[in-house]
Amino acid sequence: MAVRRINGIDLNTAEYGTGEPVVLIPGTGARGSIFRAHQVPALVAAGFRAVTVDNRGVPPTDRCEEGFALGDMVGDVAALIEDLGAGPCRVVGFSMGAIVVQELLVARPGLVSQAVLMATRGRTDALSAAHTEGELAMLDRGVKLPPRFEAAMRVYTGFSRRTQRDEQGVRNWLDLFEMSVESSEPSRSQLELERIPDRREDYRRITTPTLVLAFGEDMLTPPHLCREVADAIPGAKFREIAECGHFGHIEDPHTVNAAIIGFFRGGGR
Template structure:
C-alpha cells in the first residue's frame, strides 16, 4: 500500500521496537503508548518533518490517537485502522507479555491467522515476521496496549479523522471503531466487509481507496467536480457499480482527471468541454461522447456551440467521424430536450 500512496505523498513507515530492523531496547517493561509516540516524533524530527498526516493499524492506531490528542500541532490528519481507544484492560495484555517473556513468540504465531484474518486467508511472511520478532520488544508493546485508554480524551482530537473497521475483526470489533468515530468531532467511519484485523492486507484496495479519499485533497475536490459536471445520479451509479477490481481505476479518475486536470483554472469548463468533445470524436469514443455532450450542456454550451465544435471535427478528424458524432449528439440533445 505504501508504494501506491507514495505516488502522491512522501510515505515514511516505521517498525515497532523489536520488529523488523528496530531495536527492542528502545522501550522496556512498563512501556506506554506515550513512549511509542515519542519515538515517532523523534523519527519525524530526524527527517525534518514538522507536521504530517498519520495512518496506523491496531497499536499504530493507538499511537496516532495519542499524537492527535497530545501533539495536535504535529498531526495534520489522522486515519485509525482496525484499532481502539482501549484494548479491554491490562490483565489480558499482562498475561500475554508474561507468556512471551517466558516462552517466546512461537505459540502466538500459531494462532496469528485466526486473530488477523478471515478463515482461509493467510500471509505466511507476516506470520513468520511475527514469530521472529524480539520477545522483549513485543512484550513491552503488550504493556503499552494494556495501559492504554484514551476514551475520555477523544473529543480533543480536532484534525480530520478517518476510522476504518474490518467487519469480521475479533481483536478490535467494529463497535470499538464506531466508539472512536462517535466521539471524535467530524470523524468519518468506513467498515470493510470480508476483512478481519489486518484489513490493510486482506482488502488493500478498499483501505487504499479510503485513505486516498481522506488524505488526498485532489480526490475530494475531484469527486466534487465530477458531480458538478456529470450530475449526482451518474456518479452515484458509477460508485454503486464499483468493485474491488475497478476501485483503483475509479480512484485514479477522481484524483487525476477530475482532481488535477479539470480543476486547473487555466481553462474554463466550457473550454475543457469543447476540447474533450473534439478528442473523443478523434478517437471514435462515441459512448463517452454521449456522456460529455450532456456534460457540455451542464458546463454552459448551447446546442449550437456543440454543433460548431462537431463541425470543426469534420475538418480535422474526418467526415465519417463527425457524421457519427453528430448522430450521437443529436440523440443526446433530443433526450435532454424531452
C-alpha cells in the first residue's frame, strides 16, 4: 500500500501486478480491499496492473471532516491517474464508485480508455432516497445498530436468495461484515452523495467505451436503474448477471471477472 498526496489530500492506494493499469473504485464506505480477493487476482492473471484506492472519507485516506462533494472524489481519481502516468487507462467502479467513474467520463474523458460500471444509477429513485435519508438521520442522532444486526442487514440486502440459502456461507459473511462494521465509521459526506440528481442527459455526451453490469437480485440498485445509465451512454454495452445481489462482484466473481476482462480484451464497443 502507498499513501499518495493527491488532489490536496492523502489518498491510500495499492498496486498489484504489472502491465496496463486498471483503477478500481469502491462504493460508499468501502475500502479498495473489497476487490483484493477476487477482481485483483483475475486482472493480474490476465496481464493487467490492478490499482485500488480508498476514497476520501475512508481511512487511512483523509476523512475530510470539513465535508466534500462528488466533484472532489472525481478529482481524486483524475489526479491519481495522472500521478500514475497512466492516462488514458481502464477504470472500474462499483456502486458509488461507478457514479464517480460516470462523472469522470463527463468531466475528463481523455483520462479513461474503457470503463466498467457495476451496480450503478444515473438518478436517485424514491426508495434509495428514503434509504439514504434514514441512514443520515441515524448518523445525526448518534444511533448505532448492533454490529451483528447491521451485518445481517447487509447480507439481506446485498446477496441473492441463492447465497442466503447457504447456511454456512451466510455465517461466514455475517462474521466478515460484523468485523468490518465494528472497525469502521460511516462518512456523512459519502452518505450525502448517495442523493444524486438526474444525470442521464449529461451522460449522453460520454464517448468512452463503457460496459454496465447489473445484478439480477440487487435490492439497492435494481437492474432497471443500471439499464437507464447504459441507455443514456451512446454505444454502451449492458449485461445483467442473474442470481446476484448488490455485491455481485464478490458473490459471482467468476462471471463478473470474465465480463470485465472480455470487455477489455474486446477493445471497446
